[in-house]
Each structure stands twice: as C-alpha cells, then as structure tokens.
Amino acid sequence: MRYNRLGHSSVEITELSFGAAAIGNLFTEVAPEQAAAAVDAAWQEGVRHFDTAPHYGTGLSERRLGEALRTRPRDAYTVSTKAGRVLEPLTAAEAAVPGGLSEGFAVRHTHRRRWDFSGDGIRRSLEDSLERLGLDRVDVVYLHDPDDHAEAAFREGYPALERLRAEGVVGAIGAGMNQTAMLTRFVCDTDVDVVLCAGRFTLLDRSALDALLPEAAARGRSVVVGGVFNSGLLADPRPGATYDYATAPAPLVERALRIKAVAERHGVPLRAAALHHSLGHPAVAGVLVGTRSADEVRDAAALLRTPVPGALWDDLRAEGLLDGGALAEPDARPRSGA
Structure with missing residues (x-):
C-alpha cells in the first residue's frame, strides 16, 4: 500500500483510507463484531489511515474505531476526525421520544448535535473525540461541513485548528465538505x-x-x-x-x-x-x-x-x-x- 504526505505536514496516509461512517450505523445497524472485523480486514490489507467524526452515529463510529485499533502500535497508523458539531446529552424525557434515523444513522437518540465552529467548540470537540477514541492524539482534524457557517469557520474555527497544529496537538488540519x-x-x-x-x-x-x-x-x-x-x-x-x-x-x-x-x-x-x-x-x-x-x-x-x-x-x-x-x-x- 502506497503512502502519500499531506501537504507540507509530516503526516502520511495510505492511498486507500478506511471511512468509518458505516460502522457508526450509517442508514442501517452494523453489529459490533462486524465493525471490528472490518477494521481488522483493513489492517490486513495494508490500510493505515482511518477517518471518523463525532457526527457518525453520535460518537459510535469513534468509539468502535478506537476499540478496534487499541491493540495496534500507535505510530503505525493515522487517524482523522472532524470538528464543528458538538455532541450534547439529551434529557431523559427527550431521549424517550421515539424517532427514526438520527440524521441518517441507525442509533438511539441519546445526544443532539449542535453546530459550533468557535475556538472553544473546536477544542471541546477534539477533547471529546479523543476520549471516545481512547487516544492521546489524532493526526488530522477537519472542519466538518461548514457550508452554512462560513463566517464562523473562517473567523474562529480555522484559527483554532491552526493553533492546535502550532502546539503540536495535531499534525495536519483542513476542511471536509x-x-x-x-x-x-x-x-x-x-x-x-x-x-x-x-x-x-x-x-x-x-x-x-x-x-x-x-x-x-x-x-x-x-x-x-x-x-x-x-x-x-x-x-x-x-x-x-x-x-x-x-x-x-x-x-x-x-x-x-x-x-x-x-x-x-x-x-x-x-x-x-x-x-x-x-x-x-x-x-x-x-x-x-x-x-x-x-x-x-x-x-x-x-x-x-x-x-x-x-x-x-x-x-x-x-x-x-x-x-x-x-x-x-x-x-x-x-x-x-x-
């Protein structure tokens, strides 16, 4: 599997990346063992870059990906996640209301997604992602779907990512749309x-x-x-x-x-x-x-x-x-x- 460097950063990714939205129950449920087997197969095929986001299954994708990678050498793979949506727990009454797909994901309604491209929101999102992933760092952070939030994304969200990169918290930054x-x-x-x-x-x-x-x-x-x-x-x-x-x-x-x-x-x-x-x-x-x-x-x-x-x-x-x-x-x- 070939590797390519991301821009002027030191981060390298395999040319085939594992998109982890599906193991966050995109559209339909995926059993935990099936999700783990998918990550294992990716590793066996030489894939060493894994992409996820808080949005995917309101954190389910990040939790499953982190668990599947837990025994792998951390320096042997790269992970990208995204920021711009902060997850907030629902009240018991709100969670009890029946619903269909949670913004396209077949998961229980336990959290709401709140748009937040502020500097504090970006840092909070990343801290929460690290906790769900069980990692002390991720390699890439993207601003996620800032289509309707351009002013906040450019004025606050991007500078926050730039500071995180300068501090060495992340290796590469960008946007995904x-x-x-x-x-x-x-x-x-x-x-x-x-x-x-x-x-x-x-x-x-x-x-x-x-x-x-x-x-x-x-x-x-x-x-x-x-x-x-x-x-x-x-x-x-x-x-x-x-x-x-x-x-x-x-x-x-x-x-x-x-x-x-x-x-x-x-x-x-x-x-x-x-x-x-x-x-x-x-x-x-x-x-x-x-x-x-x-x-x-x-x-x-x-x-x-x-x-x-x-x-x-x-x-x-x-x-x-x-x-x-x-x-x-x-x-x-x-x-x-x-």
Whole structure:
C-alpha cells in the first residue's frame, strides 16, 4: 500500500483510507463484531489511515474505531476526525421520544448535535473525540461541513485548528465538505494541509477539476477524495440507484451504464475504474472508501490492485464520457498489497 504526505505536514496516509461512517450505523445497524472485523480486514490489507467524526452515529463510529485499533502500535497508523458539531446529552424525557434515523444513522437518540465552529467548540470537540477514541492524539482534524457557517469557520474555527497544529496537538488540519467552492477558498486563503472532498471528483462529477484540484496542486496542498461511487450509482448503476443520497435521475443512470460498458470492454469492473479515476490527479493523496464489513474492505483493496489500461480513459474521452478539466493519466500499474 502506497503512502502519500499531506501537504507540507509530516503526516502520511495510505492511498486507500478506511471511512468509518458505516460502522457508526450509517442508514442501517452494523453489529459490533462486524465493525471490528472490518477494521481488522483493513489492517490486513495494508490500510493505515482511518477517518471518523463525532457526527457518525453520535460518537459510535469513534468509539468502535478506537476499540478496534487499541491493540495496534500507535505510530503505525493515522487517524482523522472532524470538528464543528458538538455532541450534547439529551434529557431523559427527550431521549424517550421515539424517532427514526438520527440524521441518517441507525442509533438511539441519546445526544443532539449542535453546530459550533468557535475556538472553544473546536477544542471541546477534539477533547471529546479523543476520549471516545481512547487516544492521546489524532493526526488530522477537519472542519466538518461548514457550508452554512462560513463566517464562523473562517473567523474562529480555522484559527483554532491552526493553533492546535502550532502546539503540536495535531499534525495536519483542513476542511471536509461535499462541495468545491468553499474548499477552494480554504486552499487559497488559509494554510490548510489537506481538504476532504466528497463526491466531486468522480467519473460522474469532475467539478473538482475546475478550480480545487489545480489550486491545491499549485500550492502544495493535498486532497483526499471521498464518495468515489457517488453514494451507489457508480457501484451498481440501475434504475432506482442512489446518487448523492437521492434517487439517481434516468439520464445519469444511462451515463453510468455507458461508462460501465466501456470499462467492461477493457475487462475492468466499473468500481475499479471509479476508484482509480479518483486517484488520477497529482493533488490527490488518497481515496476514502466507506466500508461496513470485512468483505467490503477486501473488495476495495482488490479494486485498488486491479490494473486499468490507459486505453480505457482514451475510450471514455472519445465517447464524451470523461468531461471536465485536464486529468493526469491515472496510474495503470497494478498495486500491491501490504
């Protein structure tokens, strides 16, 4: 498994990262033993970077990840978490009110998430995360989804992260979002090391090429790409598939099916093409794949090792299926395991 450095920091991550939202019961419950087995499989495949957040299952993801990593040598892996939402316990009366998914997570309603990008909120969030993880440090902290909190995030949240980095509390700082405009502002106007961009550098949405990726490359910042399957459509394109967590429109399904046909002509599964595509820019340090079982982890690692010929990208361009800005040729060499 290859390692890449995050920006100008000393933090290195494996190019395949374990996204721990799913083991926080994203959409459906995951048994504790299944979550632990997923982390074990990631370790066996050479994955050494693990990404989580307080938001994921109101702390469940962090607790499960910390428990699964507890016996591993701390210097052998890196962990990223996020700040911007502080978890507050509900009263007994509030917790007794029945509810559905807790903001997309199948967990009991024991806490509320309160937006807080203040300096004190960032420090409190990190302290709480360390307690849930059972760690004395994390390697990367992102401002999490500051879309509607830009003023607070830039005026208070980012400076707080910068102070934490200067104090040596964290090794690298950044922001994580599902859009490119504000991430580009972070890259251009602050001294972040890395940004986490979800769903905007995929075979179906290459909008990160418009400004984010070129600006990051020019400034020596790193980008970690999440959502490489666009929440499902690039994993299994069919009517009713999801795209950005909603039902995919028919024209987009048809486009995904056409991309799949081209990939299969070259003997490459669509999912492998999607994964390799998102690694195909010099600013990209790694891809983050959310997995909820050992089988899903092993599948992601196998996709990373799948050779993708350059002719596949040529054919996609020829058929008008690889639009957007210039893309550095994705590496076609087979990748080895750990």
